[in-house]
Amino acid sequence: MRTAHRTCPICDAVCGLRIELGDDGRVLGVRGDGDDPFSKGYVCPKGASLGRIDEDPDRLRAPMVRTGDQWREVSWEEAFRRVEEGLTGVIDGYGRQAVAAYFGNPTFHTMAGIFYRGPLSQALGTTNLYSAGSIDQMPKQVACGLMFGNAMAIPVPDLDRTDHLLVIGANPAESHGSLCAAPDFPGRLRALRRRGGRIVVVDPRRTRTADLADEHVPVRPGTDALLLMAIVHTLFAEDLVTLRVGAEGLERLREHAAPFAPEAVAEVCGVPAGTIVRLARDLAAAPTAAVYTRVGTCTADFGTLTQYLVDAVNVLTGNLDRPGGVMFTRPATMEVPWGPRPFTSGRWRSRVRGLPEALGELPVATLVDEIETPGEGQVRALVSVAGNLVLSAPNGPRLGRALSGLDFMVCVDPYLNETTRHADVILPPPRMMQMPHYDLLLLTVTVRNYTRFSPPVLPLEPGQLSEAEIMARLALIAAGEGADADPARLDEAVVGELLEAGVRIPGSPFEGMEVAEARALLDGDSGPELMLDAMLRLGPYGLSLAELRKHPNGIDLGPLEPRLGEVLGTESGLVRLAPAELDGEIARLRERLAAPVPPMLLIGRRQLRSNNSWLHNVPALVGGSNRCTLHVHPDDVARLGLGTHARVASATGDLVVPVEPSDRIMPGVVSLPHGWGHAGSPQRTAARHPGVNANALTDDSVVDPLSGNAVFNGVPVSVAPAPAPGGEEPDTDAAPRRAALPPAA
Numbered sequence: 001m002r003t004a005h006r007t008c009p010i011c012d013a014v015c016g017l018r019i020e021l022g023d024d025g026r027v028l029g030v031r032g033d034g035d036d037p038f039s040k041g042y043v044c045p046k047g048a049s050l051g052r053i054d055e056d057p058d059r060l061r062a063p064m065v066r067t068g069d070q071w072r073e074v075s076w077e078e079a080f081r082r083v084e085e086g087l088t089g090v091i092d093g094y095g096r097q098a099v100a101a102y103f104g105n106p107t108f109h110t111m112a113g114i115f116y117r118g119p120l121s122q123a124l125g126t127t128n129l130y131s132a133g134s135i136d137q138m139p140k141q142v143a144c145g146l147m148f149g150n151a152m153a154i155p156v157p158d159l160d161r162t163d164h165l166l167v168i169g170a171n172p173a174e175s176h177g178s179l180c181a182a183p184d185f186p187g188r189l190r191a192l193r194r195r196g197g198r199i200v201v202v203d204p205r206r207t208r209t210a211d212l213a214d215e216h217v218p219v220r221p222g223t224d225a226l227l228l229m230a231i232v233h234t235l236f237a238e239d240l241v242t243l244r245v246g247a248e249g250l251e252r253l254r255e256h257a258a259p260f261a262p263e264a265v266a267e268v269c270g271v272p273a274g275t276i277v278r279l280a281r282d283l284a285a286a287p288t289a290a291v292y293t294r295v296g297t298c299t300a301d302f303g304t305l306t307q308y309l310v311d312a313v314n315v316l317t318g319n320l321d322r323p324g325g326v327m328f329t330r331p332a333t334m335e336v337p338w339g340p341r342p343f344t345s346g347r348w349r350s351r352v353r354g355l356p357e358a359l360g361e362l363p364v365a366t367l368v369d370e371i372e373t374p375g376e377g378q379v380r381a382l383v384s385v386a387g388n389l390v391l392s393a394p395n396g397p398r399l400g401r402a403l404s405g406l407d408f409m410v411c412v413d414p415y416l417n418e419t420t421r422h423a424d425v426i427l428p429p430p431r432m433m434q435m436p437h438y439d440l441l442l443l444t445v446t447v448r449n450y451t452r453f454s455p456p457v458l459p460l461e462p463g464q465l466s467e468a469e470i471m472a473r474l475a476l477i478a479a480g481e482g483a484d485a486d487p488a489r490l491d492e493a494v495v496g497e498l499l500e501a502g503v504r505i506p507g508s509p510f511e512g513m514e515v516a517e518a519r520a521l522l523d524g525d526s527g528p529e530l531m532l533d534a535m536l537r538l539g540p541y542g543l544s545l546a547e548l549r550k551h552p553n554g555i556d557l558g559p560l561e562p563r564l565g566e567v568l569g570t571e572s573g574l575v576r577l578a579p580a581e582l583d584g585e586i587a588r589l590r591e592r593l594a595a596p597v598p599p600m601l602l603i604g605r606r607q608l609r610s611n612n613s614w615l616h617n618v619p620a621l622v623g624g625s626n627r628c629t630l631h632v633h634p635d636d637v638a639r640l641g642l643g644t645h646a647r648v649a650s651a652t653g654d655l656v657v658p659v660e661p662s663d664r665i666m667p668g669v670v671s672l673p674h675g676w677g678h679a680g681s682p683q684r685t686a687a688r689h690p691g692v693n694a695n696a697l698t699d700d701s702v703v704d705p706l707s708g709n710a711v712f713n714g715v716p717v718s719v720a721p722a723p724a725p726g727g728e729e730p731d732t733d734a735a736p737r738r739a740a741l742p743p744a745a
């Protein structure tokens with residue numbers, strides 16, 4: 001037996017884990033790492049199941065190639081040859097624009113995803129680049145880009161010191177937080193109240209986070225921008241504005257907010273005017289306060305405007321960049337600019353719908369249009385890394401049909417699933433335990449400055465490829481260097497680029513050196529480790545990979561400190577309180593005030609023992625509360641005459657789902673979790689708990705105009721009684737057996 005230490009790679013909370021392994025390398029148990037200074041022993045049910053997730057017998061162990069609807073395992077050589085034929089065939093025939101790439105959620109959680117996404121994208125030479133960003137947080141990044149001139153300047157609530165936390169459209173008690181890395185988020189919320197602080201949750205559902213709060217304010221989905229405008233209005237009207245940072249546009253913001261008095265928005269938002277006034281007064285009166293919002297408002301109408309208003313309120317109440325307010329993390333690695341600075345978006349537009357580029361990407365919501373619409377630049381091939389778009393993109397089933405018509409598709413993914421079944425080639429990465437781990441992105445949004453590196457727990461088996469090598473070889477094929485090119489060449493090129501910047505940074509440990517000299521100093525067993533070592537040495541704490549290896553439980557780098565000046569990228573050097581780019585959305589918001597309210601709106605929800613689309617094959621994580629049901633308020637159940645099942649219909653599709661009456665959801669709103677819809681899956685446990693694909697109901701034609709982000713919340717639907725789908729009801733007690741592979745087309 002031995003014990004290994006590793007950061008959990010599943011969600012954004014970066015918990016440290018202690019992993020007990022048997023002599024055969026099997027995981028005997030996973031516990032929280034009590035010696036991790038940040039997570040202090042916390043672990044959730046998913047982290048505790050990491051061994052079972054990792055050892056899932058249904059994971060792919062060898063590359064797979066499809067002929068018709070037959071899959072067979074092949075050697076890596078054959079798989080890469082197929083990729084070369086497929087990609088070069090499309091590139092030679094139709095040009096590089098005909099190839100698209102998608103980088104899914106786990107690419108934000110792996111070193112390979114973070115370090116090789118750029119080189120692979122560059123090598124593909126297409127602007128048809130997509131990522132989970134535009135079905136998730138792009139509105140936040142665009143809003144920060146417009147306000148702070150820097151799309152990576154994402155303020156996080158100073159959770160451990162704030163006196164007052166207003167949570168809007170996030171449920172960190174179940175999601176464990178997002179764009180705010182805080183292990184044991186629920187414990188931190190409890191501690192906030194124990195020290196006399198106050199928590200208010202604005203959400204159409206009374207969530208587990210609301211249970212931990214002092215107050216829950218139900219709000220109609222998609223109306224948070226109105227609510228926040230009314231808070232801004234009140235701060236001005238009652239003379240409660242305290243500016244503590246240099247800002248421009250204060251008067252213009254006052255004018256913007258003028259039409260949105262609390263009385264004017266109350267009915268649309270479903271929140272009494274008196275409550276809105278009190279929310280504003282409480283924020284202003286608290287010694288320190290932080291407003292935090294996430295997926296509930298990012299993936300809703302007015303996403304970008306709402307994210308901006310949240311930070312506008314943080315600025316107006318004097319809480320930006322001060323302890324107890326919202327602050328900017330100082331990560332251990334050097335800052336790499338992401339997108340132009342000062343920020344600008346819409347540098348190019350999507351071919352079919354003319355949607356704007358943001359951070360070099362186009363919106364996922366329009367990938368299907370780019371595949372289906374004939375003409376110069378039509379997408380005919382897709383490289384998909386760590387994504388399950390059929391279950392996660394708006395109108396996923398339509399996208400699934402489009403994928404089946406592609407000339408070529410390659411996926412880097414450990415599973416044959418609803419999306420990868422459309423591929424021609426699947427390249428499986430090794431198990432999590434076989435990969436080194438560093439949260440390059442999540443460690444830029446921690447609520448304390450903190451760093452931790454995890455070397456691989458288990459070695460690669462002979463003939464197995466690291467995910468970094470898989471991605472490097474894809475990049476080399478895309479660059480025209482062929483299936484046999486040496487991936488180490490790409491690693492050296494990337495490291496060389498980092499060092500070339502490094503030798504020119506005044507005061508850096510490499511200042512004035514030759515690149516080769518600096519390269520000789522680097523330490524690491526693989527490309528990603530060398531890149532990380534360079535970035536740590538060039539970072540603000542002068543750390544190195546060797547230093548991090550000496551601290552396998554992580555290093556606390558202290559509480560957050562004010563650093564607005566370092567992250568601001570605006571031309572004026574001021575926070576922009578009224579960016580002109582938002583004028584159109586503010587005009588649209590005024591129109592929204594007068595628009596009729598649809599009688600029934602669909603929203604999503606996240607489940608504690610789940611993570612998007614890919615954890616439903618682990619027996620310990622499915623069943624119980626983790627079921628794909630429609631939450632409906634009892635008044636609506638009675639009004640609509642619902643029985644055990646309901647038919648939910650939207651502009652794009654309809655589904656029959658089990659009804660779960662719940663007084664936790666407000667009347668006029670129903671909630672269905674996403675990531676389900678595994679009927680016929682070769683993942684045996686998932687196939688026995690299939691659920692339905694919530695994204696059959698979400699509309700790909702509706703996006704947040706400024707970021708192009710998908711709108712998953714506030715979808716108009718009709719709900720009617722339906723009989724249980726006879727015969728299709730899964731037999732969840734049946735013994736596991738290998739389900740038939742779904743046909744690929």
Ligand SMILES: Nc1nc2c(c(=O)[nH]1)N[C@H]1C(S)=C(S)[C@@H](COP(=O)(O)OP(=O)(O)OC[C@H]3O[C@@H](n4cnc5c(=O)[nH]c(N)nc54)[C@H](O)[C@@H]3O)O[C@H]1N2
Pocket residue numbers: 103104105106110132135136137295299385386387388389391392393412413414415417429467604605611612613614674675694695698712
């Ligand atoms: N209706 C609705 N839809 C939503 C959302 C919602 O709230 N409501 N949320 C959205 C959000 S926030 C997100 S982030 C997206 C997520 O959507 P996606 O980006 O599609 O991510 P996942 O659904 O998590 O699927 C992850 C895929 O990566 C694979 N995978 C797992 N680990 C690894 C690994 O180590 N390497 C590789 N290469 N692959 C791996 C899994 O097998 C799976 O196929 O969904 C979005 N979709």
Ligand SMILES: Nc1nc2c(c(=O)[nH]1)N[C@H]1C(S)=C(S)[C@@H](COP(=O)(O)OP(=O)(O)OC[C@H]3O[C@@H](n4cnc5c(=O)[nH]c(N)nc54)[C@H](O)[C@@H]3O)O[C@H]1N2
Pocket residue numbers: 011012105136168169170171172174175176177178202203204205207219220221222223224293294295296297300603604605606607608609610611612713714
């Ligand atoms: N257990 C678990 N953890 C996860 C994930 C998971 O699938 N399961 N996914 C991970 C990912 S990819 C992400 S991005 C994060 C997301 O983390 P969170 O942002 O915390 O995500 P949710 O739990 O979906 O919380 C969104 C909340 O918004 C509410 N809501 C919906 N519409 C509206 C609206 O219009 N206005 C307001 N005010 N509220 C609204 C919903 O009821 C829900 O409670 O979680 C991560 N962690």
Ligand code: SF4
Pocket residue numbers: 008009010011012013014015042043044045046047048176183184
């Ligand atoms: S909260 Fe997230 S990071 Fe922590 S153990 Fe659970 S899944 Fe892993």
Ligand SMILES: [Mo]
Pocket residue numbers: 105132136
């Ligand atoms: Mo996400």
